[in-house]
Amino acid sequence: MEEKQNWMEWITTLDRRYIFLLVAISVIIPIVIGVILPVNVSPEVRSVYNYIDALPEGSTVMIVLDYDPASEAELYPMTLALYRHCFDRGIKVMSFTLWPNGAALIERAFDTIKLDYSESEMFPDGIRSGIEYVNYGYQVGGALVIIAAGQDIRTAFSTDYRGNSTASMEILEEINSLGDLDYVVDLAAGSTIDWWVIYGVQRYHFTLGAGCTAVSATQYYPYLNTGQLNGLIGGLKGAAEYEQLGGHPDRALAGMTAQSSVHALIVFLVVIANVFYFLTRKKG
Amino acid sequence: MTTITTAQAIGIIIAGALTLMMYSFLYKDNPFYKFGEHLYVGVSVGYLVNIEWWNVLRPMFVIPFFYQRDYILIIPAILGIMMLARFIREVAWLSRTPMAFVIGIGSGLAIPAVLNGNILEQLFSTIRQLWVMPVNTASGLWWFDTISLWIVFLGVLSVLFYFYFSIEHKGLVGKLGTVGIWFIMVSFGAAFGYTVMARVSLLIGRVQFLIYQVPDAFRTLFGAGP
Amino acid sequence: MQLVRKHIPIAVAFIMGVAMFFQFYIPTRESSNFLSDVTQWNRVIAGFALLLGIYSLLNHHFHKLRRRSPGWGFSVVVYVGFFAMALAGLIWGIRNEPPIPTLNASGQVIGQVEVFVPFLWMYQYLFVPMQATMFSILAFYIASAAYRAFRARTREATVLLLTAIIVMLGRVPLGAFLIGYHPFGGEEEFLPWLTGWILNNPSMAAQRGIMIGIGLGMISTSLRIIFGIERTYMGGGD
Numbered sequence: 001m002e003e004k005q006n007w008m009e010w011i012t013t014l015d016r017r018y019i020f021l022l023v024a025i026s027v028i029i030p031i032v033i034g035v036i037l038p039v040n041v042s043p044e045v046r047s048v049y050n051y052i053d054a055l056p057e058g059s060t061v062m063i064v065l066d067y068d069p070a071s072e073a074e075l076y077p078m079t080l081a082l083y084r085h086c087f088d089r090g091i092k093v094m095s096f097t098l099w100p101n102g103a104a105l106i107e108r109a110f111d112t113i114k115l116d117y118s119e120s121e122m123f124p125d126g127i128r129s130g131i132e133y134v135n136y137g138y139q140v141g142g143a144l145v146i147i148a149a150g151q152d153i154r155t156a157f158s159t160d161y162r163g164n165s166t167a168s169m170e171i172l173e174e175i176n177s178l179g180d181l182d183y184v185v186d187l188a189a190g191s192t193i194d195w196w197v198i199y200g201v202q203r204y205h206f207t208l209g210a211g212c213t214a215v216s217a218t219q220y221y222p223y224l225n226t227g228q229l230n231g232l233i234g235g236l237k238g239a240a241e242y243e244q245l246g247g248h249p250d251r252a253l254a255g256m257t258a259q260s261s262v263h264a265l266i267v268f269l270v271v272i273a274n275v276f277y278f279l280t281r282k283k284g
Numbered sequence: 285m286t287t288i289t290t291a292q293a294i295g296i297i298i299a300g301a302l303t304l305m306m307y308s309f310l311y312k313d314n315p316f317y318k319f320g321e322h323l324y325v326g327v328s329v330g331y332l333v334n335i336e337w338w339n340v341l342r343p344m345f346v347i348p349f350f351y352q353r354d355y356i357l358i359i360p361a362i363l364g365i366m367m368l369a370r371f372i373r374e375v376a377w378l379s380r381t382p383m384a385f386v387i388g389i390g391s392g393l394a395i396p397a398v399l400n401g402n403i404l405e406q407l408f409s410t411i412r413q414l415w416v417m418p419v420n421t422a423s424g425l426w427w428f429d430t431i432s433l434w435i436v437f438l439g440v441l442s443v444l445f446y447f448y449f450s451i452e453h454k455g456l457v458g459k460l461g462t463v464g465i466w467f468i469m470v471s472f473g474a475a476f477g478y479t480v481m482a483r484v485s486l487l488i489g490r491v492q493f494l495i496y497q498v499p500d501a502f503r504t505l506f507g508a509g510p
Numbered sequence: 511m512q513l514v515r516k517h518i519p520i521a522v523a524f525i526m527g528v529a530m531f532f533q534f535y536i537p538t539r540e541s542s543n544f545l546s547d548v549t550q551w552n553r554v555i556a557g558f559a560l561l562l563g564i565y566s567l568l569n570h571h572f573h574k575l576r577r578r579s580p581g582w583g584f585s586v587v588v589y590v591g592f593f594a595m596a597l598a599g600l601i602w603g604i605r606n607e608p609p610i611p612t613l614n615a616s617g618q619v620i621g622q623v624e625v626f627v628p629f630l631w632m633y634q635y636l637f638v639p640m641q642a643t644m645f646s647i648l649a650f651y652i653a654s655a656a657y658r659a660f661r662a663r664t665r666e667a668t669v670l671l672l673t674a675i676i677v678m679l680g681r682v683p684l685g686a687f688l689i690g691y692h693p694f695g696g697e698e699e700f701l702p703w704l705t706g707w708i709l710n711n712p713s714m715a716a717q718r719g720i721m722i723g724i725g726l727g728m729i730s731t732s733l734r735i736i737f738g739i740e741r742t743y744m745g746g747g748d
Contacts, residue, residue, distance in 0.1 A: 227409075
């Protein structure tokens, strides 16, 4: 009896390095096997997709990359999926970031996407900076940037990431402020979505969609419910749903099998730990 | 297999090595991890210096002030430099006025924004509709949608009562507060589930890099090439 | 001296706070121009303030080096990384250049050479992997913490635990396979449907209550700052 109790206590106080090993195995094996499972598309993600899909060719969308490499695994696949969807529909894209560490990520994302559209039907000359897309880089000031862009976009973004003046940029021909944009999507690792809603949507009345890390997803459902956000892409699962809708399966969809296996492992561990906890408590 | 250049291949291998060095911390703290951690700090500050110059000071002050002759910008520039006095004890008081300027603006902007966006809109939405007509149904059953709306109403009310500490939590107020705790537990449970998902996603990203990209890099440098 | 150190900052906070509050409700062109100018000035100030962060980080490691504190050798690594990254960007720029075409003797394009940008290379292969890896380590710790500490000791903890399990299973493809029942004859399987219902109803209600509470707190703090009751932002001293 005492031996059984010691064994149960050993299980519940297992050295955490064994847990680390189990987690590592449950991530590596599905990725090596490479099975891709289809995902259920949630209404929140479908809303963002349908809105962009309904925009006419030549529209302009602002996709804001408010994250840094710490959240790259969740939000970068979302970024690429959105860029691909916009360029597939002949929609122009503007991007910037309120996070200093994210500026070069935008440059990298556009460089990746440019290769896929170098001779596409929609863009025979490829996608060109200042014409089909523009990267404004890091913009200092947090919520003040949103207000400044809502007032006058050329004053707010006087140059792009490369140092070119925006005064007579072709992509800004019909755009004077945020209110002139056809859609804005904020991909956020922090609380910038709140700023976009209260300083952007409330003042300048544009349609706002959002993507966020799974950590912060639950706190934005109130905005979805009121309609202040028209859609929400939450975490890697949201990115996988968007990739599936857009027909460009990539990292996010590939990662969902591993996500399933780790979640199953953690649920199993928690249930086992609680079972043994109750058993040892009963005996003790 | 995507085509990668030699510089990219060398970079990927170095990145892979740094990734494994950082993960070695999971076994125990060691000099490899410390090296990676300190290198990261240095590189991140060097990165910030560049962003500060190319994306901030140059377009927002240097070009408008020196080339476009927007001389009024000297005032915010002086206020900005005064902010830096914060680190020098003898003249730290110089930073108070620019701080007050910035904080005052932020506070003034926040009041109407938060009032409209986070309070009034949210309250209106809670009470705007408490009944679903049999023809307008999202889930397939109008009575289920109506119950859901009442659950939301009860949830918002009870959570607000839970956080209201100016009166004693007894009687009806106490009961509502207890109901609020249940709603908060459901919300925190959902948040925990999502947090697990987020952290695991970050790990999946790194493992995908190690499994897909690093072998490609080795093949480019040492193998038959792509 | 009290005037400059204490009263002027309080007055500035009051004037700017009140001005920006009323600006929202005045729909004139002058009001809009005022907002644009104030926003622009504030961003220039914030631009200089960013230097504070840079100085703070370097200063900490400089003192470690000077005092030869334990582990000071790693502070050398900090400075090496800093100078390499800073100089790479300041000298060679931070933007990607288009590839340079390779021409043959008759001037025809026969290929192209990628331009190597040291700053972007270091960003992609040093900065990004290290920051991403540091945060990905949390996955291991959250699994270990869930196993060792997450116990259904009370009814409330049980509700939290059950909801977490439902969401963890409902938000991955596995959840769709576990219970095949489609509620109300809809498209979604049970666990994904239940997860969506929890997120959009009880969880959303609690988050809304928290949001309203935080909003009221923010308004209260803002009013205290504007009226000079809250002065911690000024730092210590008077």
